[in-house]
Amino acid sequence: DRVSVRNFALRWMKEPMLVRVEAERRMPKKVSHHYCVVPKRKRIETLRKIAFSEEEQVKSVIAFVDSQSNVDTAAEALNRMGVDSVVALRGDADKRERASVMQDFRNRKAKLLIATEIAARGLDLPDVSVVVNLDLPTDSDHYIHRAGRCGRAGAEGTVVSLTTKENAFVVSKLEKEMSVDIIHSTVYGGKIIRAEELPKQVRKRSELSKGAHLSKKAENQDSKREDLPRTAETKAQSASQLGSKRRRRKTRRRMMQGLPRTGKQNEAQCSNKS
Structure with a gap:
């Protein structure tokens, strides 16, 4: 431990020096932490709103994903939305490509x-104001490393983690491991605000829309259940009608051939005569 190492140094070394370094896990002090619950299909749109908001003066943004394929997927999706101020850095990029990407980002050609x-490890990226976790980090060490990309040299920064409702428990786990408050937030009007600060009329519309969707879904299920016996009945009627047509055709063929009718048909004819 520290004491034994110090004693060893004092005993066996000449004029030893004690050097204190900051812990690698230290979280930037002026960084706020948020998480937004959004469906997967809306993650890229949410990222666009955060990075290119006209309301917030965002200098530059880093979005972290967990695989190289997701880097390309996110960049291509933003390009389809008409966003040009974006660059992608893959782990397998060569030295020249890496330098070109970083130059565009540092010179603000790409936001x-x-x-x-x-x-992104080992990169010196000044003036990054927002970090977005498109894919959640696997543990607190990775979260802290990502968060350290913003809020450097005492500057303010923001970390936003996008998660689905099913994976929200991961945020709680990270929160406990780091002893950091990660605020449940949403993106509204180009700003990141606390979820409870969302205007009441917006929350009401959202709840009504959700309720209408669930009601419509229930109606469709009820309609399907009601249609089941009708379908069975229709099939039975169709089978009966088909059988009658076949019997009539068979009777006509027998009469044309001069053959007697079947026993049931003769009985029916006698019954009609009586």
């Missing part, structure tokens, strides 16, 4: 950098 955590 958003999408990268894997491995690709």
Whole structure:
């Protein structure tokens, strides 16, 4: 431990020096932490709103994903939305490509950098104001490393983690491990606000829309259940009608051939005569 190492140094070394370094796990002090619950299909749109908001003066943004394929997927989706100010950094990029991407990002030609955590290790990226976790980090060490990309040299920064409702428990786990408050937030009007601060009329519309969707879904299920016996009855009627047509055709063929009718048909004819 520290005491034994110090005693060893004092005993066996000449004029030893004690050097204190900051812990690697230290979280930047002026960084706020948020998480937004959004469906997977809306993650890229939410990222666009955060990075290119006209309301917030965001200098530059890094979005972290967990695989190289997701880097390309996110960049291509933003390009389809008409976003040009974005660059992608893959882990397998060669030295020239890596230098070109970083030059565009540092010179503000690109406002958003999408990268894997491995690709962004060791990079000196000043003036990053927002970090977005498109894919949640696997543990607190990775979260702290990502968060350290913003809020450097005492500057303010923001970390936003996007998660689905099913994976929200991961945020709680990270929160406990780091002893950091990660605020449940939403993106509204180009700003990141606390979920409870969302205007009441907006929350009401959202709840009504959700209720209408669930009601419509229930109606469709009820309609399907009601249609089941009708379908069976219709099939039975169709089978009966088909059988009658076949019997009539068979009777006509027998009469044309001069053959007697079947026993049931003769009985029916006698019954009609009587």
